[in-house]
Amino acid sequence: MTTSNSKTLPPYVSYRTFWNFLDGLQAAVPARIDRSFWGDKLSGSTGGQLIGALKYLKMIDGNGVPTLRLKQIILTKGVQRSNLLKQLTQEAYPFFLMELEPANATYAQMEEKLKEHFQIAADVGRKCIKFYIGLAQDGGISLSPFVTRKSKAFHTTTSSRKSRRNLPRGNDTVVEQNPDPPTPSNEQLAFPPSPPVQSLGQMLMSKFPDFDPTWTDEVKLRWFQAFDELIQKFPGIKR
Structure with missing residues (x-):
């Protein structure tokens, strides 16, 4: 199969960044998702990758307007969200799920499939596969251990390099990162803080189907x- 530069690449933004962004939409969904929405919270490259991921997964349209799919995933949880993510994964990654056997495919086979369908660099391909693994697992799709083990090995190797770079050198002072917590005063022990009172908005939200x-x-x-x-009536409440 021939590759094409015009094809939108599968998501390769950090899966954690992707979900942190979605979690931030639970309070309110903007009329359009663009760079002005997150301001300086994300770098230019990360913001571009995020928009590309949302478009590829059909969570926003070509103009950045949120789709029904995006709202469904934000507002559901548990089994309902898992079912939605499974459907999304099946639609977005047919070259993995239809052209390979997900339960026993190898990591190299997935890399080959990406190169068949997209013109993509090796490091970007690894990020694409890592995002796919996170999405598929959240959707309850069983994946090959040959793929998940390989992905973890890449993560461990990268983390080890970062840890070695952060080690103190020579006479560098080692700062204690986790000092002992302060001992509570007698007043704090005698009068522990009262549990928060549930607001009317929270009560109504708990009753919402x-x-x-x-x-x-x-x-x-x-x-x-x-x-x-x-x-709108109770801003700030969370589902």
């Missing part, structure tokens, strides 16, 4: 409208 992806589009729309009204 979980999102069900099997609902009709009409019911889904009504659910999102009701959820948006609740968020």
Whole structure:
């Protein structure tokens, strides 16, 4: 199969950065996702990789407008979210899941498939595979141990290099990183802090029904409208 420079690459942004960003949208989803939304919280390259990932996974459209899929994944959790991630992974990675046997494929086979479908550098390919592994595992898809072990080996090697670079040299002073916590005073022991009182917004949110992806589009729309009204009335509450 011939490769193409015009193809959008699969996500290769850090999987942790990807989820940190999605978690930050739970309070409110902007009308458009662009670089102005996160400001200086992300570097230019990381921001570009994040937008590319969201577009590839069809979580935003070509203009950066969030799709229903993005809202579903943000607002669901547990089994419901896992099912959505499984469906997303199957649609986004047919070259891994349809052209290979996920349960026993090797890491080299996955690298070969990426090169068949995309013009991609080796280091970017490794990042693509690492992101795919995280997404597939969160979606409950069983993966080959030959792939997961290899990915962990890459991570361990990289971490070891960083640790060696951070070791003190010569007469460098070693600073204790985890000092003993301060001993609580008698007043603190006698009067421990009271547990936080649950607000009205939190109580209403706890009663709000979980999102069900099997609902009709009409019911889904009504659910999102009701959820948006609740968020607007009680800003800051979390599901």
